[in-house]
Amino acid sequence: MVYAIFSASLLVAAGALYAAAIGWLWWRQEKMLFEPEPLDIDDPIAGDADTREFFVEVPGARLSVAHLKRENPRGVFFFLHGNSGNLKKWFVELDAFRQANFDVVMFDYRGFGKSSGCIESEMQLRADVQAVWDHFAPMYEGKRVVISGQSLGTGLAAGLAAHLCAAGRAPDLTLLVSPYSSMRLLAAELYPWVPVEKVLRYPLHTLEHAAKLMGPVMLIHGEKDELIPIHHSETLAKSMHKAELLRVTGAGHSDVHQFPSVRQALVSALGRL
Incomplete structure (x- = not known):
């Protein structure tokens, strides 16, 4: 007893x-x-003559934006970065875009870099993405548009691209680097002991948005990615109308962008637009 x-x-x-x-x-x-790294307000994001930084106002916060601006660009590359660091880490290696004559727009999420506020919900995060895009969209009427994201940013990029498709303004290319089919499915793989359906407040259903993308899509994924396994890209590719999957041999999650084949694929894709 x-x-x-x-x-x-x-x-x-x-x-x-x-x-x-x-x-x-x-x-x-x-x-x-989210693993933000704050950045001092006086610390420049980039020192190149053709780049500038400023803020976009959103409800309850100011979002730090970096903009590579060419004299007469063919289009814009709108990039949503991963879950760590700040723009000083991500707004780098821009020569490929200069070579293709594309502007580049990136911004820091709330609490990252010089952006104020805190991320509180997926709805808020997506609304911030939309607000920054809406700020730039009029500048690129009639120009080529590439919506891109890496890691965490892929779910946000797919959502924005799907929204543009629904509005009749499909991007000329959607580029997703190391994407997940959904944060909910990824979390269930990484933490099988957690009732993800009930706990996770950021489901980020990339797959649902991917199926609505009507324009060309390029997926780039490291074959040795252990954080987001490549089967997520394989699942996404099967659901899309026009998807190309670049498998990067030897690449993991954090180093995939460093491989020459990725840069070559980017330059080639921009050149075809």
Whole structure:
């Protein structure tokens, strides 16, 4: 009887710990999903003569934006970065875009770099993406448009591209680097002990948006990516009308952009637009 009581007590304690862990994940998941690095307001993002930085105002925050501006560009490359760092890490190696005569627009999410505020929901995050795009869209009427994202940013990029397709302004190219089919499915793979359906407040259903993309899509994925396995890109490619998947041999998650084949594919894709 004593053993039974002891076992029951252990089960109760274990259940309480599990419930506490799930509660912590619910309330603190922004700390797990986003790894921002603040940047001093006086620290320049880039020092090139053809780049500038400024802020776009959104409800409750100011978003830091970096803009590579050519004299007479063929189009714009609108890029949504991953879940860590800031624009000083991402707004680099721009010569390929200069070579293709494309402007580049990137911005930092709330709390990243010089952007103020905090990320509080997926709806807010997507609204910020839309607000920054809306700021630039009039500048590129009649020009080529590439919507791109890497890692975390791929779900946001697919959502924006799908919105533009629905509005009759499909991007000339949607480029997704190391994408996930959905954050919910990825989290279920990484944390099988967590009831993801009930806990995750950022499901980021890339697959749902991908199926609505009508223009050309290029997927780039490292074959050795252990954080977001390449089968996510394979699933996405099957759901799209016009999708090309570049498998990068030897590349993982964080280094895929460093491979020459990726740069060559980017230059070639921009040149075809």
